[in-house]
Amino acid sequence: MSPQVTEARPRDREATRERILQAARTLFGEQGYEQVTVRMIAAAADANIALVGRYFGSKAGLFGAVLQGEPTFSALFEGDEKDLPRKLAEYTAERMHRPPDSPILRTLERSAGHPEVHAVARERLITAVIEPLKARLSGPDAHARARMATAVLLGVGATRRRLGPEEPTPADVDRLTAVFKACLGV
Amino acid sequence: MSPQVTEARPRDREATRERILQAARTLFGEQGYEQVTVRMIAAAADANIALVGRYFGSKAGLFGAVLQGEPTFSALFEGDEKDLPRKLAEYTAERMHRPPDSPILRTLERSAGHPEVHAVARERLITAVIEPLKARLSGPDAHARARMATAVLLGVGATRRRLGPEEPTPADVDRLTAVFKACLGV
DNA sequence: ACCAGGAGTATACGACTGTTTACTAGCCGG
């Protein structure tokens, strides 16, 4: 047996901060704000609990830092308006059996609880999803149409979380394309 | 001023149990499982905290009792398959600006947290929504189609909770009808 | 070689949570 030497880590404020942030990103995305404790985050980051408070002020502050570091969805909404339904359908079909890579939606799917988190999640949902999507839509009722497509995005995630993942079939993608066409009215 | 006499309530096990159940129904529906404490329920029911445990075993048991007392959605799914999209659309449009009357969906919309609640919520979602809806559908892929319609139902609720209520317009109802047609493939 | 500053640590704090215990007091059959 080699002696149980716990490899001493060099003291690096920035690296530790980043480990905490990364652990929070993963855990928040997997389990939502309320289910994740700062102790879980600290353990996953292999850091001391007090450092979470020191570097991010509070749990809510850490949550905000996680959301800030995420890209928007503008890439998904690029291209011709006519291609939007199928692109959204393919993205959503992926969501049927796999949680999003980006923690943004994973986190937004949940976290309806704490009012403070609710506020930041709402703001993020608007600026990262609704508004970019609305900007791509021509014609009347752009807001209502974008909102309805967002509802489908959220709903598929909610269904996967509650009923378990389901491998999407080509028929599912076609159905979803039709659904998004109906949502967006294109 | 009439003297502050706290009207003595007759001792009635069944009535007290019912008050607790009703308070839990309301609170769970409004705020979800995790946000509601047994102390809040006891206070709303004007009953002692210990009685919750005595009559329902545990908080989760009380939650289960709330869900059990609720009607299913079979009424919504009755009638001709061709009328389903519009009926669902009208119901869903109502959900855009008002939480469901029935605490079932209000509760199911939330409560993705505790694993025990997750299990009972999942089971209830299947038996009260997915299965009755699936039974009304003819043709292939009934399960996938019912599941997709359920996703829209959940998604509209999730969107209302996060972005606030929105008064549905006739155009919204038409859009939703088209969405459910696309989901159900009819 | 030294020492100040800060990264990292251990632990305590107060406020909650769901649950349980020991108790009081009202009712009802005899």
Add this chain to the structure above:
DNA sequence: CCGGCTAGTAAACAGTCGTATACTCCTGGT
């Protein structure tokens, strides 16, 4: 009219939460 059953009560329990404090010890500049 009175004793036992039981609805209802008050308080405490054990645990967890987010947060704050006081401390140790490594490290880099002089």
